[in-house]
Amino acid sequence: SLLIGGFFFVNPMRSKNYVTVMDPLQETYGNVMGSLLFIPSLLGEVFWFAAILASLGATMRVILDIGGSLAIIVSACIVILYTLLGGLYSVAYTDAIQLVFITLSLWICIPFALMNSATESIYYTATHQSYQDPWIGKIEKQYLGRWLDDFFYLVLGSIPWQTYFQRMLSAASPGQARLISYLSGFGCLSMAVPSVLIGAVAASTDWNKTSYGLPSPLERGESPMILPLVLHYLCPAYISIAGLGAIAAATMSSADSALLSTGSMFAHNIYRKILRKKATETEVLWAMRTSMLVFGAGAAGLAFYSSSVYDLWFLSGELVYALLFPQLCCALFVPSTNTYGSAAGFLVGLLLRLLAGEPALRIPPIICYPACSLVNGTYSQLFPFKTFTMLLTLGTIMAVSYLAGVLFQRNLLPRRWDVC
Numbered sequence: 341s342l343l344i345g346g347f348f349f350v351n352p353m354r355s356k357n358y359v360t361v362m363d364p365l366q367e368t369y370g371n372v373m374g375s376l377l378f379i380p381s382l383l384g385e386v387f388w389f390a391a392i393l394a395s396l397g398a399t400m401r402v403i404l405d406i407g408g409s410l411a412i413i414v415s416a417c418i419v420i421l422y423t424l425l426g427g428l429y430s431v432a433y434t435d436a437i438q439l440v441f442i443t444l445s446l447w448i449c450i451p452f453a454l455m456n457s458a459t460e461s462i463y464y465t466a467t468h469q470s471y472q473d474p475w476i477g478k479i480e481k482q483y484l485g486r487w488l489d490d491f492f493y494l495v496l497g498s499i500p501w502q503t504y505f506q507r508m509l510s511a512a513s514p515g516q517a518r519l520i521s522y523l524s525g526f527g528c529l530s531m532a533v534p535s536v537l538i539g540a541v542a543a544s545t546d547w548n549k550t551s552y553g554l555p556s557p558l559e560r561g562e563s564p565m566i567l568p569l570v571l572h573y574l575c576p577a578y579i580s581i582a583g584l585g586a587i588a589a590a591t592m593s594s595a596d597s598a599l600l601s602t603g604s605m606f607a608h609n610i611y612r613k614i615l616r617k618k619a620t621e622t623e624v625l626w627a628m629r630t631s632m633l634v635f636g637a638g639a640a641g642l643a644f645y646s647s648s649v650y651d652l653w654f655l656s657g658e659l660v661y662a663l664l665f666p667q668l669c670c671a672l673f674v675p676s677t678n679t680y681g682s683a684a685g686f687l688v689g690l691l692l693r694l695l696a697g698e699p700a701l702r703i704p705p706i707i708c709y710p711a712c713s714l715v716n717g718t719y720s721q722l723f724p725f726k727t728f729t730m731l732l733t734l735g736t737i738m739a740v741s742y743l744a745g746v747l748f749q750r751n752l753l754p755r756r757w758d759v760c
Contacts, residue, residue: 341525376683388656389594393416419595423596431596442593449580456574542566662693682737
C-alpha cells in the first residue's frame, strides 16, 4: 500500500498543494459532495482510535492485571493533550521515538519467548503437528476469492486515509515524500516479522506447562490476545513490561495520527470551506482543537465496547475502500468526472456494501453473491464482493459523469437542470 501510494499518488497530491485527502474530492465534486465523502473517512479514523485504545486496555489487563478502563482513559487523555498542544510537530517527533521503542522492545522479547522450556522449535512446528496444526497454513481453493478480496482491500483500501497523506503532504519535497513512503513500506514488512514469530511461538507452546494452563488460547477463542499472553506467560516479568511499552508506543503512535487527521479534515474541509468560509487562521485552529477533543472523547467512550468497535472499524474501512478509493482515483486521474458521477458512485457503492451483509455485526446479506453459503447460522460470502463493489463504484462514477456531460453539452437536457 505504501509503495503504491508513493509511486502513483504522492506526485498528483503534491503538485496541487493539497492539505488533506479531501481537497481533491472537494475541488472536483464540490463542497457538498466532499462533506458526504468525509463521513466514511471520519468514521474510520474514530473507530480506529477506539479500537487501538481497546487493544491497549486489554493488554494492560493481561500483563499488569489492572482495569482496562483505566488504561483507556489515561492513554486517551495523554494522546489528546500532547496532540492538542503540539499538532503535527508533536505527532512527528513522538512517532519517531515510539517507532524506535517499538522495534527494540518487540525484538528483545523474541529470544525469551523462543527459548522458553514450554515452547517447541518453531521450525519443526511450521510443517508438523505438535500442540496444534502447523502454523504455516495453506489457502484452500474455495477461499481463494476471499483471500484476494482481503489482499486488494488491505493494499488499495489503506491509501485514501488522511493519516497517510498528512505525512506525505507535509514532507519537504515530493522526492522526500516518495522516499518516506517507500522506506515505510519496507519498514512495515520488517516490523511484521516479530508478530509472525510471536504467533509461531504461541502455536508451538505446550500451554499446560505454563500458569495459563489448558485449554490453549486457540481453543478458548483468545487468539486476538496472543501477543500479551505470550509476553505474560512465556517471558520474564521485566521483558513483559518492555513488550507492554512497545504496545503502548504503537498505540500512542497510531492514536495521535488518527486524532490529528480527523481534526485537520474537519477544520479545513468542513469548517473553513462550508460552515465558515471567512474564518481566520486562529478560528480554524481552535475549530481543529475543539473537534479533536470531541472526536477523541467519543472514541475513548467507544473503546469500552471493544468487541463491537473492532467490527465497526472493519466495516468503516471497507466503506473507505468501496467509496473513497474510487472517488480519489477519479478525482486525480480522470478529471472529466463530475458531481453527478460521484453522487451515483457513492450511492451504488454504499448500497452494494451494506446489502452484502456483515456477519460480525449479525447483519444478514440481502445480496447473496456466487459461492455464498450458510455456515452455523451465519452467511459467508466467498466471492470477492468488496473489490467487486469498488470496481462497480469506479465504473459508475465514470459512466454517469460521461452520460451527464453528454446530456448537458448536447442540450438533451435543459441547462437550468445542471445544478452541479
